[in-house]
Amino acid sequence: MNGTNGRYPPAERTRWGRVRGRTGMPAMSLAIPIGLVLAAAAGLITAAMTDAPSPLLTGFAVGAATIPAFVALVWVPIVDRDTLRGAIERPEESVEGAWYDRAAQGAFTDTLLVTGIATSALAITGARIDAVLALMGVLIVAMASCGIRYLIARRRD
Known part of the structure; x- marks a missing residue:
């Protein structure tokens, strides 16, 4: 060492x-x-x-x-x-790490917003959906939002 x-x-x-x-x-x-x-x-x-x-x-x-x-x-x-040969010393301080952090923060806000609006719409209309479908929808919104925001941050920088 x-x-x-x-x-x-x-x-x-x-x-x-x-x-x-x-x-x-x-x-x-x-x-x-x-x-x-x-x-x-x-x-x-x-x-x-x-x-x-x-x-x-x-x-x-x-x-x-x-x-x-x-x-x-x-x-x-x-x-x-x-x-490890070739490993960067502080990966959390990389440009990609910053892009991911910004994307994840924005995706969290998007997920809360879309989930809140969808829950309100279901409560007002009285519609019922399967819990598995609802959770899949939340995951799809979160992953899509994070992915899109990451690509945008990468393109901007």
Whole structure:
């Protein structure tokens, strides 16, 4: 490790990083075996619960297909960002981070406004809609608003 700030110099950074803490262990040497075990467990659970003509084949397919996802799921929380080659030091202070913050703030306001208007309209008309549809509508408004606002902020800057 380098000096007092705990940062790794660029020469000591690796493509996949190292485990958090002072172990120095490559993050993938821990993420791969745990990910394989989790994928095998998912395959076994699928094989036990499926009603397919060949449950073992189905379980094997599910296990094989989920290996990358489970390895990534383990890798993300254990890797130390300071050990990754090419990682920016303070991503929250990037231009893209500022665009996202502005988009998320505006999307929150939009979501409150649209949800309030829709709730008022439903209360006045007495119309009833399914809760799943209502929640899907809220999510669509929030995601669309955030996405559009992000694109606008990116275009302006």
